[in-house]
Each structure stands twice: as C-alpha cells, then as structure tokens.
Amino acid sequence: MRLSSRDRRFSLSLVAPSIFLLLLVGVFPLVYLLVVSFQGITMTELDTSFQGLRNFRMLFDDERLWQSLLHTVIFTAIALPLELVLGLAMAQLFIDKLPGRPVFVALLVLPVVVSPIVAGATWSLMFDQRFGPINEVISWMLGGETTILWTIKPDLVYPAILLAEIWQWTPFMFLLLLAALSAVDKSQLEAAAIDGAGWWRTFFRIVLPAIWPVMAIAILIRALDLFRLFDIVWALTKGGPGTMTETISIFAYVKGFQQFETSYTAAVALMIIVLLSVVVMAALKRVELTR
Amino acid sequence: MNHPLSVARPCAALARSPLSVAIVALVATFAIATDASAQSAAQRAVDAAKPLCAGGKTITIVWEAGLQSLDPLNFSGPEWEKQTGCKVKVVEVPTAEMFTKIMQEFRAGTGAYDALNVIPAWMPDLAGAGALEPLDALVDKYGYRAELQKIAPTYRDNQMTVNGKIYGFPDDGDVFVMYYRKDIFARDDLKKAFKAKTGHELAVPKTWKQFDETAAFLTEALKKDGIYGAAFFREPPYTMYMFQERFRNEGGKFFDAGMKATVNNDIGVRVFNEMRAENKFMPPGVEKFGFVENLATFLKGQSAMTISWPPYGRFAAGYLANEKALDWVPKSTIAGKVGYAVPPGGHPQLAAGFALSVASTSKQKEAAYLFIQWLNSEDISMKRVQLPYALRDPFRDSHFTSKEYLAKWPDAKDYLAALKAGSQTGLLDLSLIQTDKYEEALRQGISRLWAGEDSKKILDDVAKQWDATTNQIGLDKQKAVYGAWAAKSGAYPK
Numbered sequence: 001m002r003l004s005s006r007d008r009r010f011s012l013s014l015v016a017p018s019i020f021l022l023l024l025v026g027v028f029p030l031v032y033l034l035v036v037s038f039q040g041i042t043m044t045e046l047d048t049s050f051q052g053l054r055n056f057r058m059l060f061d062d063e064r065l066w067q068s069l070l071h072t073v074i075f076t077a078i079a080l081p082l083e084l085v086l087g088l089a090m091a092q093l094f095i096d097k098l099p100g101r102p103v104f105v106a107l108l109v110l111p112v113v114v115s116p117i118v119a120g121a122t123w124s125l126m127f128d129q130r131f132g133p134i135n136e137v138i139s140w141m142l143g144g145e146t147t148i149l150w151t152i153k154p155d156l157v158y159p160a161i162l163l164a165e166i167w168q169w170t171p172f173m174f175l176l177l178l179a180a181l182s183a184v185d186k187s188q189l190e191a192a193a194i195d196g197a198g199w200w201r202t203f204f205r206i207v208l209p210a211i212w213p214v215m216a217i218a219i220l221i222r223a224l225d226l227f228r229l230f231d232i233v234w235a236l237t238k239g240g241p242g243t244m245t246e247t248i249s250i251f252a253y254v255k256g257f258q259q260f261e262t263s264y265t266a267a268v269a270l271m272i273i274v275l276l277s278v279v280v281m282a283a284l285k286r287v288e289l290t291r
Numbered sequence: 292m293n294h295p296l297s298v299a300r301p302c303a304a305l306a307r308s309p310l311s312v313a314i315v316a317l318v319a320t321f322a323i324a325t326d327a328s329a330q331s332a333a334q335r336a337v338d339a340a341k342p343l344c345a346g347g348k349t350i351t352i353v354w355e356a357g358l359q360s361l362d363p364l365n366f367s368g369p370e371w372e373k374q375t376g377c378k379v380k381v382v383e384v385p386t387a388e389m390f391t392k393i394m395q396e397f398r399a400g401t402g403a404y405d406a407l408n409v410i411p412a413w414m415p416d417l418a419g420a421g422a423l424e425p426l427d428a429l430v431d432k433y434g435y436r437a438e439l440q441k442i443a444p445t446y447r448d449n450q451m452t453v454n455g456k457i458y459g460f461p462d463d464g465d466v467f468v469m470y471y472r473k474d475i476f477a478r479d480d481l482k483k484a485f486k487a488k489t490g491h492e493l494a495v496p497k498t499w500k501q502f503d504e505t506a507a508f509l510t511e512a513l514k515k516d517g518i519y520g521a522a523f524f525r526e527p528p529y530t531m532y533m534f535q536e537r538f539r540n541e542g543g544k545f546f547d548a549g550m551k552a553t554v555n556n557d558i559g560v561r562v563f564n565e566m567r568a569e570n571k572f573m574p575p576g577v578e579k580f581g582f583v584e585n586l587a588t589f590l591k592g593q594s595a596m597t598i599s600w601p602p603y604g605r606f607a608a609g610y611l612a613n614e615k616a617l618d619w620v621p622k623s624t625i626a627g628k629v630g631y632a633v634p635p636g637g638h639p640q641l642a643a644g645f646a647l648s649v650a651s652t653s654k655q656k657e658a659a660y661l662f663i664q665w666l667n668s669e670d671i672s673m674k675r676v677q678l679p680y681a682l683r684d685p686f687r688d689s690h691f692t693s694k695e696y697l698a699k700w701p702d703a704k705d706y707l708a709a710l711k712a713g714s715q716t717g718l719l720d721l722s723l724i725q726t727d728k729y730e731e732a733l734r735q736g737i738s739r740l741w742a743g744e745d746s747k748k749i750l751d752d753v754a755k756q757w758d759a760t761t762n763q764i765g766l767d768k769q770k771a772v773y774g775a776w777a778a779k780s781g782a783y784p785k
Binding site for chain 2: 046128129130145147149153154231240241242243244254258259260
C-alpha cells in the first residue's frame with residue numbers, strides 16, 4: 001500500500017523524536033569528539049583552532065599511552081582465559097542437580113553484583129599489610145609475622161589485581177555458561193554415552209559447539225569489559241608503581257580529567273573506538289553472529 | 292557604638308559661620324573615618340551583605356569533603372545566615388577532585404559555585420584560566436587590606452597573589468610539624484645508651500643525619516616494646532611534599548637558570564636513597580601508610596617521632612577527644628607526652644593548605660566575596676581555627692598568641708610556637724602552570740622508589756617528564772611563572 005504524502009509526514013513526525021534522540025546521544029558525541037580531537041583545547045587554553053593531525057601524531061610518540069595499552073592487553077590476555085576456564089569448570093560442577101544448588105549459585109554470583117570500585121576497595125583491605133587477612137594467613141602458615149606489600153612490589157601487583165578481577169568476574173562467566181550448558185540437548189549426550197564417547201570427546205564434539213554462541217558472547221562482553229578495566233586497578237594501585245599497572249582507561253582519565261588535555265584525550269578516545277570497533281567486528285565475523 | 296553623625300548635633304548652633312561649618316565637617320569626617328576603621332572587617336562584611344542577602348540568597352561554596360567541611364556546615368554557614376540572611380550551601384568535594392570540579396564548572400560556565408576553597412599551588416592555573424575573580428577592588432571597597440596584612444608572612448606573601456593581583460585569602464596554616472615523644476627523649480637509660488653509642492647527647496634532631504641516627508637507635512632500643520624510632524606517611528601524595536621540603540632544605544633547586552629540571556641532581560638522588568633507607572627503621576609496611584595509619588601509629592604510642600600537619604598535635608593532646616565528629620580518631624595514649632618542633636632542616640613544607648577565592652562565573656560575586664572576607668577576618672577565623680572538629684590551622688599572627696588557644700591544653704603554647712616558627716620559615720609547594728603534571732611525575736617516581744627501582748633512574752625519568760611538560764607548555768611561559776614563584780620568600784631557604 002502506498003502512503004499518501006500526508007500519512008508519510010505523519011509517520012515521519014512519529015519517528016522523528018526517536019531519531020533525534022538517537023542522533024543526540026549516539027552520533028553527536030562522536031562527531032563532537034572528532035572535532036575536539038583536531039583542536040588544541042587544554043586546561044589553560046580554549047584553543048578551538050584547527051590543529052591538523054597534531055594530536056594524532058602525538059599518539060605515536062607517547063610511550064606511556066602504548067605502555068598502558070600493553071598493560072590492558074596483558075590483563076585481558078591473562079584474566080579472560082582464566083575466567084572462562086574457571087567459569088566453565090564451575091558451571092560443569094553445578095550442571096547436575098545438587099542439594100542447595102540455587103543457594104550456592106546465588107552465593108557464587110554475589111561478587112558480580114558488587115560495584116567494581118567497592119570490590120577494589122575490599123581487596124585493598126584484604127591485601128593490607130597490617131590488618132589484611134591475606135597477610136595474616138600467610139604469616140600464620142609461615143609461623144611468623146610477614147609483611148607482603150601486594151600493591152607496591154612490582155612482582156606482586158599484577159597477581160593482586162588479577163586475583164581481584166578474576167574473583168569478581170568469573171561468576172559472570174559461570175552464570176552464562178551454566179545457562180548455556182543447561183540448554184544442551186540431553187538426547188545427544190545420551191546417544192554419545194551409548195556410543196561409548198569419552199568425556200573429552202563428548203565435550204568437544206557436542207557440548208562446546210552447542211554452547212559456543214553463548215560462550216562467544218560471554219567472551220566478547222568480558223573482553224570489552226577488561227579493555228576498559230579501571231575501578232579495581234584504581235582502587236588497588238592507581239596505576240602504580242609508577243605507571244606499571246596503568247590501563248588505557250586510567251591513562252585516558254588522568255589525561256582528560258586530571259591534566260585537562262582535552263583535545264589529546266579526544267584523540268586517544270577516538271583511537272580506542274576505532275581499535276575496539278575493528279576487534280569487535282572481526283570477532284563477530286569470526287563467530288558468525290553478524291547474520 | 293555611637294553613630295558618627297550624632298557628633299554633628301551639639302554643633303548645630305555653631306553651624307552659621309563658615310569656619311564653624313568647616314570645623315563641623317572636619318570633625319564629622321574624622322568621626323566617620325574613625326568609626327569605619329574601628330569597625331571590624333567581619334562586621335563590615337556583615338553590614339554590607341545584609342542588603343545583598345535580602346530575599347534569602349544562597350551562597351554556594353566548594354569545600355574539602357570530610358572534617359574540613361564541618362566548619363561551614365556546623366559553624367560558619369549557620370552563623371552567616373543568622374547575621375545576614377544569606378544561606379550557605381556547601382558542596383563537599385574530595386581534595387583530589389576539587390581542581391577538576393572547579394575547572395569543569397568554570398568551563399561549563401553555569402555559575403554553580405560562588406566561592407571556592409583552592410589549594411594555593413593551583414592558583415596560577417586557576418587564575419591563568421580565568422576561573423578565579425581578582426579580589427583587589429573588593430578588598431579596597433570593603434577595607435580589608437589592613438586585616439590581610441595580619442596574616443602570618445609566609446602565607447600572606449606567598450599564597451595570595453598571582454602576577455601581583457589578589458586571587459585568594461590564605462585561610463589555613465598548613466605546615467609540617469615534627470612531633471616527638473618527650474617522655475622517650477627524657478629517659479635516662481636511653482640517653483646513656485645513645486651517648487655510649489654515638490658519642491653525643493640524645494636530643495630532638497635538627498638535621499636529617501641526626502634524625503636517621505636517632506630514629507635508628509630508638510627502633511633498636513624500643514622495638515621489643517612495640518615502639519619504632521619514627522613513622523611517616525609514605526603514600527606518594529604525602530611523600531611528594533616531604534621530598535619537596537627535604538630536597539630544598541638540603542640545597543636542591545627544582546630547575547636551573549634555563550628552566551631545565553635539576554630534580555635528578557646528586558641532592559635529589561641522595562634524598563631518595565635516604566628516604567628509602569629510613570623505611571627500615573620504621574614499622575613494616577610503612578610504604579603504605581597514609582594520614583590515618585601514621586596518625587594511629589603515633590597516637591597508640593608506637594612511634595617516637597613523626598612529621599605531619601598541625602591536627603596531629605591537637606589529636607595527640609586529646610583536645611576535645613569526646614567530640615562526636617572525631618570518633619574515627621584513635622584515642623590518644625600519649626596526651627601530655629608530645630613535644631613539637633620544626634622538622635629537620637628548619638624549613639617545613641607549607642603542604643597544601645587552603646585559600647578562599649571567588650569563582651569568576653558566580654552570579655553574586657559581591658555576596659560571595661563578603662562571605663569569604665567574613666570567614667577570613669580576624670574575629671571569625673580566630674573561632675574557626677579553634678573548632679575541634681574542623682581542620683583549619685592557625686594562620687594569623689593573632690592565632691599564635693591567642694590567650695584562649697594557649698589555654699586549650701597544657702602544651703598548647705609549645706604547639707603554637709612550633710606552628711608560628713613554621714609560618715616564618717615555611718617552604719611553598721612548587722606552583723607552576725599545570726603543577727599537577729609535575730607533581731604526578733614525582734608521585735609516580737616515589738611509588739617506583741618504594742617498589743625498589745634505582746633512585747637515579749627514577750629521578751632521571753622524573754626530570755625528563757618535567758622537561759617535556761615545560762616544553763609542551765612553552766619554555767618561556769613556564770620560565771616566567773617559575774621565576775615569579777622562585778622570587779617569593781618561601782620558595783627556597785634563604
């Protein structure tokens with residue numbers, strides 16, 4: 001049916017507010033970010049003149065930026081597989097009916113509902129050199145007072161941050177994978193068992209393909225979360241010692257909101273957006289979810 | 292008080308001759324002037340604010356969150372409202388976010404803040420950006436210059452102006468003080484043992500060499516009783532101030548004549564090395580000590596010496612320890628046993644502190660100005676620095692000699708004497724364009740120091756970052772700002 005021009009105008013007027021809102025919250029900030037990244041706005045200078053590619057050239061010379069990106073990749077590369085494996089193992093453990101299963105699942109999921117900054121502060125207390133239970137337990141085990149500076153010594157800061165991060169987000173993996181595992185076709189598993197397939201074979205040939213779409217999304221969500229890792233690191237080390245644990249989010253925060261390098265931070269943000277868009281599109285393509 | 296115009300009435304009969312008219316006019320003018328100068332700056336602010344506050348205006352002031360803000364919330368805010376009718380809205384902001392909030396609001400231009408608490412080291416940045424209102428005209432209009440002169444010299448001469456213009460009233464006598472246990476230093480057994488070991492008397496250290504020797508000895512002698520020779524706050528934001536102080540006391544300069552960073556010179560490296568070595572005679576894990584951990588250690592009697600801001604002295608004396616707002620402060624076990632001294636080197640850091648300013652975007656600048664004049668005045672500041680729950684420290688000459696303050700606890704005279712000494716010899720925080728970038732490099736350097744990295748390498752990196760920041764800002768521009776800062780009396784020891 002062909003709409004009359006009056007009806008078309010009416011339909012457009014109905015969707016116009018939504019489109020306007022979408023443009024306002026989605027496109028405008030992006031365009032504005034792009035504009036600012038070509039200017040020279042700093043804390044003391046409201047220089048809105050066109051600066052060309054100056055800010056983008058600075059990106060390549062900024063050693064701290066690339067280090068923070070590397071730290072982010074390290075956190076992601078270690079935490080993501082560990083969270084996945086642990087989450088999957090826990091889900092496998094809870095797939096069978098157990099007495100009190102709902103209560104245990106609810107308890108296990110608790111860390112996810114805690115705000116990350118609170119989780120970071122809590123772990124900061126846990127790692128406290130004087131009153132923290134972790135050093136207490138180690139001291140008790142070693143039979144003498146032991147002071148371990150978890151958030152200061154270079155060889156301990158990464159394990160400390162990763163422990164807190166994995167504690168908080170493994171339950172998220174667990175929850176999604178438990179749901180996925182619950183949906184695996186039981187008849188296929190029974191058929192495999194009758195045919196004499198072992199556990200590994202069943203897992204790789206039947207279970208993994210069945211849960212893969214959910215697992216892929218869980219990996220993607222966590223990878224993106226890890227890429228913007230901020231709160232736990234901030235609460236534990238503030239990116240230190242020096243900038244040893246500084247992530248790209250902390251770097252952007254410091255540059256943008258402590259040092260007011262507004263235009264440069266806009267260039268950093270654009271770089272992150274481009275980088276993440278490429279990674280996400282490649283990942284989606286790989287798991288064939290774009291269809 | 293008589294109204295000055297009442298002087299003119301008895302003279303009415305003489306008012307016919309020109310000479311009489313001249314005499315009457317002269318007397319009346321003198322009387323008005325005398326009355327105006329007799330009136331306190333606080334009262335002048337109140338009188339001038341009343342008409343401005345008619346209709347129930349609200350002054351919004353940014354204040355450091357926590358104990359500091361109990362001053363305007365519990366005392367000065369309600370009092371100002373009672374006297375003028377102007378309400379006071381306090382926006383509490385954590386120290387680390389104050390600069391950001393002030394700048395964000397300024398850039399947004401909403402006029403949400405009228406008055407501000409600013410750390411003096413930020414003034415060049417805030418004034419340069421245009422976020423602060425120059426106050427000279429208002430100071431003259433409301434006759435406040437004379438009372439400003441009575442602020443202790445170090446604060447007055449160093450923390451008030453940028454390029455010769457007044458942008459804030461120094462309002463907090465923050466200065467590092469060394470606290471020590473008098474009872475420990477008076478013990479005969481320790482005196483004998485110290486003399487036997489070192490060949491000289493056990494005394495409150497005046498140099499860092501003496502400090503290290505004394506603290507190491509006391510730790511060795513008293514560790515079995517759970518007492519360490521010294522403890523400091525060692526978290527980088529605090530240690531940054533201690534480094535700045537010590538580096539300059541030892542003869543260090545931050546930049547050379549060409550504005551090249553010299554923080555990585557031999558003095559800097561030596562200070563860094565000594566600071567790290569001192570951790571060995573301090574409580575285990577001292578690298579993580581912040582303000583509260585160090586305070587708790589001292590108040591529990593677990594350290595013989597420490598250096599910190601003035602509130603430690605009040606807390607240690609147990610001054611109004613039953614105050615509800617001070618519930619979090621550990622109960623002092625050392626009241627009456629604490630001595631006060633200027634830290635080793637003789638020139639303590641005026642670490643942070645606060646000045647009161649008016650936001651340039653305020654829509655009621657005059658009312659905001661009058662409020663900060665009133666807060667900062669002799670009369671009102673005298674009450675504010677004695678509030679047990681707030682953290683404003685004495686900053687006017689009159690505060691150090693106040694009979695009321697001197698009687699607060701038995702050793703208050705020694706405490707105020709130490710603060711006064713600090714106010715005469717104190718060293719300014721480094722203050723440049725984008726100071727935070729320089730400070731951040733130093734803070735990161737200190738965290739690397741505690742992590743065990745080589746001092747020279749760390750300071751070379753700090754110097755490199757400082758030079759990069761200077762070049763980014765503009766060498767000549769920053770050089771001029773540094774020159775102005777270095778010319779101030781509190782920049783380097785004289």
